[in-house]
Amino acid sequence: MEKKMCMGLFSGSIDRLTAAGVILSGAAAHDMEVDVFVLLMGARSFMKVNADNIDSLSESPQLKEEFLDSLKKLNVKPWQEFFKEAKELTKVRIHICGLAGKIWGGEKLEDFIGLADDICGIAEYITAAQEADLHLFI
């Protein structure tokens, strides 16, 4: 049986979204089954109105220009592409926290980018975390 990974994605900044995407790629390469729970700041970045405009850093914001320039030079894909590719390669389900969505005005699944599979509550996250072989909080 393939291993399961559960990720709590609280962060909505481009540095952490990119890191989450790279980790998801690794999980996909190993055929892991992944559940991503998009929490507060993450949910804001997953909204259609925001997703393409995320350029804030949560770590060392003064390094933003250097970071963005390096991503470009290294041909690193936009964060959404990592998530999309991982979904194509393995079973990745992306759940939006219902409360987080509402905080940013996202009431329905259609308010979020196509990567999102559903809107859920905390019980589902806790259950997935309990059942996972690996649990990350980003």
Add this chain to the structure above:
Amino acid sequence: MEDLNNLKIAETVDARGTACPGPLLVAKKSIVNIQSGEIMEVLSSDEGTKRDIPKWAEKKGHQFLGFVDDSGYFKIYIKKK
């Protein structure tokens, strides 16, 4: 020990110019194109790949045969399980 310069290669994939996790994903996507026992060659210029792909191969049951340095890049050889 196989002679890495005289292998029969079933598939060569070029991941040069991509950073992690590019070469790993290229390997993962491409290994489905070859049959069990056949060899895939991955070209990469990302140093981390030298450790990344062997680790992935071991986990997935494929055999890592080794790598050969070339000018500015290297070639990694994997035999499919």
